Amino acid sequence: MIVDSARYQAGARDAEALGVADAARLARRGQGFVWLAVSQPAREELDELGKYFGLPALAVEDALEAHQRSKLKAYGDCLFAVVKTVLYDEATGQLDVSELNVFVGARYALVLSRTAGDVFGGIRRRIDGHPLVTALGPMAALWAVLDTVVDAGERVVDLLIDRAEQIEQAVFQQDHDQSEAIYLHHRQVDRLGRVVHPMLAVFDGLGRGEPVMSPDGVRTVLREAGDHARRLSEEVELLSGRLDGLLSANLARVSVRQNVIMQKVSAWAAIAAVPTIIAGIYGMNFRQFPELGWPFGYPFAIAVMVAAVGALHWNFRRVGWL
Template identity: 40%
Template sequence: MIVDSALYRGGVRQQPDCHPHEYDKLRAGASGPGDFVWLGLYAPSHSELDEVATAFRLHPLAVEDAVTAHQRPKLERYGDALFLVLKTLWYVDADDAVETGEIACFLGPGYLITVRHGRGSRLDAARHAIETTPDKLAQGPSAAVWAVADAVVDGYLSVLGEMQTDVDEVETSVFSKDRTSDSERIYTLKRELAEVRRAVVPLRAPMVGFATGAVEHVDPDMQPFFRDVLDHLNQCAEMADSLESLLSSAFEAHLARISVQQNDDMRKISAGAALVVVPTLIAGIYGMNFTHMPELGWTFGYPMALLLMAGAVVGLWMWFKRSGWL
């Protein structure tokens, strides 16, 4: 359940003198200004998180949301604590699929508790990175929240970058000379973009609050860093809108190309039918059995009929070729 737990004093990680599950003692260790506990949990059960909730006096509604997961990104206040939910994303290129995870953050005086769900929601790299900058960690738990949010939003940019590559491939395929069937892949990418938007768009409001100082427990010195996260988040939203527009245009172009190809097919079929119909017409007239038909008694009537058929076919073929029907 516990992935990592640490006490930070003056921006430096301390070795707590208690067992990781002794949450009361762990929290009591964060007694000085700027001291805080960062407790990281992965997919805990309700009973496991209840122990943490009791020690840190977490609100039961927030605890329920953190256990069940599948929440939309949001920021809620419960007394003197904040509850932040972020969606994590990672891309499975082989399937053109965006997979999602979730991170729930409990932020309060002297503590940050992160509850992770999903394979792509690891925070060890973010924790190690922020630990190399004690000046930031000295600002308290809001610095750790920034590290989490920054890592998550960087993940969004990575996913959108990979999707940009796939959208470029779709555009190349749609406008190639080969006959392609891109509608299914376009639909898949549009569906996965919707998943990205469900993670990005609702998170903008909480980040605005952190960046503008409208949220308690955020050190004013951390606001510029949250503004940077907000800028990246806005960039993600713009990229998602742009890719959505490109995919819509590619789908319309794909349908237009299918229509043009069908028209070309019909012209070729019509031209082929004409090459058969004209000789058939000549043969039908020549084969009518009437007494007074000069052609019936003419020695060269049969060769003349064959020559007329061949000439008509060659003439039609040259005309259709010149006009682009064949």
């Protein structure tokens, strides 16, 4: 389904609400380029786009395949890019990864999204908001896509950092084991890393003019977006390392709590052992036994038990076991 379409001339949008046939006709004549945004395209829609815009068959087949890594490839005069975009659901702690397919030709820029969400708003704002860059041609649309994706990744990593700080507070301020929360969060961070790292190769290729050379103005903003992508990649790596350290700290605190519990159990077991031993000895029913005929024998035995228990309790509290 087409969700946005226009023709840009001299950096300005001069036509909107174009169908595929009209967009292809405008792309073949005049100046500027045609922009087309398609959400969740079916096979028939891709075939129609391929027919009217002359898209390479191999690129169309790639666009039909999901779960590809970010990449950039030239098919003759058509540049095909696969870009991953991410969203983070704070309520569920889940990372939603979707895919954008970008076709860039001499007079057109087509962007296909596999998600029902609004991923084109930021792209359009960049295209409309930078007329000097847009005037340089359809490669400006590719820059707008990449810059939007990187910005979305930065927002996601900020949310992941906030969540990591919450888990960190729980580790050091609560007595519950946070291993599961740390592991699940680490998995989301690693998933984000698998999205971000392949994009660096895309930016590196565009910076070297591979597979196509971008106009100077576009290359400048692409370098800036590439710097942001590298910074994002570094933040993801730092966050991953931070979670590794947090997991180790959590396991250490769990071990400490277990040791404290074992100390308390051992201390109470030792305290309980003394009266048990004394009572066990007096319960042997021997005829010749000290203090059996002494009127104060029973109170004396009780007093010895109480004194021994009190002494042990005081000693264990002194050494921090109770």
